[in-house]
Amino acid sequence: MGGTGRGYWSRLVRRLTSDASELDADDLCRRADAVGARRAADCRSGEEVTVLGRLRSVELCPRDAVATLEAELFDGTEGVTLVWLGRRRIPGIEPGRTIKARGRMALRDGRKVLYNPYYELQTTSA
Template sequence: MGGTDGGAFRRMLRRLTSDVEVLDADDLSEGAQLSGARRAVECASGQEVTMLGRLRSVEFCPHDAEASLEAELFDGTDAVTLIWLGRRRIPGIEPGRTMRVHGRIAVREGRKVLYNPYYEICQAHTP
């Protein structure tokens, strides 16, 4: 068996023995990387980034000063919180959606955050 065949065999064996969540994270990470998007795990505060991932949660957060819509975007490597200030709802922004977002990374309470990111809702990737 050559080097290429052995690698394919190892990948196939891993897919058969790995947890579904691990495989989903691998697929998300690979899709983001192939699209040219920045991996969330590599992003740091102050960087302007374009990311691709899936929304894990979306919630309206009423605060005293200003309400916001917050969503968690996961790209297979790490999660980033998306925050749209002054919004209660945005059509199409719902858990399970695949999105491409663009903005400048900030850190709030130890979490990576994009405030009012530009976004594009993408077609879900099907294997």
């Protein structure tokens, strides 16, 4: 068997021995690569970035009389908080949804944040 056969078997063994969260993280990384997005772990504060991932949580956070909608995006490597200022709800922004977001990376309390990112809802198949 050539190199291709060994690659197939090693991928098969990995899929059979990995847990679902590892496989999901691998899938998110592959999808991000396919659409030209960067991995969150590789993004630095101040850079204009595009990330792709799945929303883990979405919540309304009233801060000082200005409502903000915050969502945690996980791309398989690291989490990024997406913050829409002055928004209470955005149709389609819900936990479990895969989105591609673009904006300037910032840090807030040591966590990566995109404020008012441009976003695209992704279909389930990619």
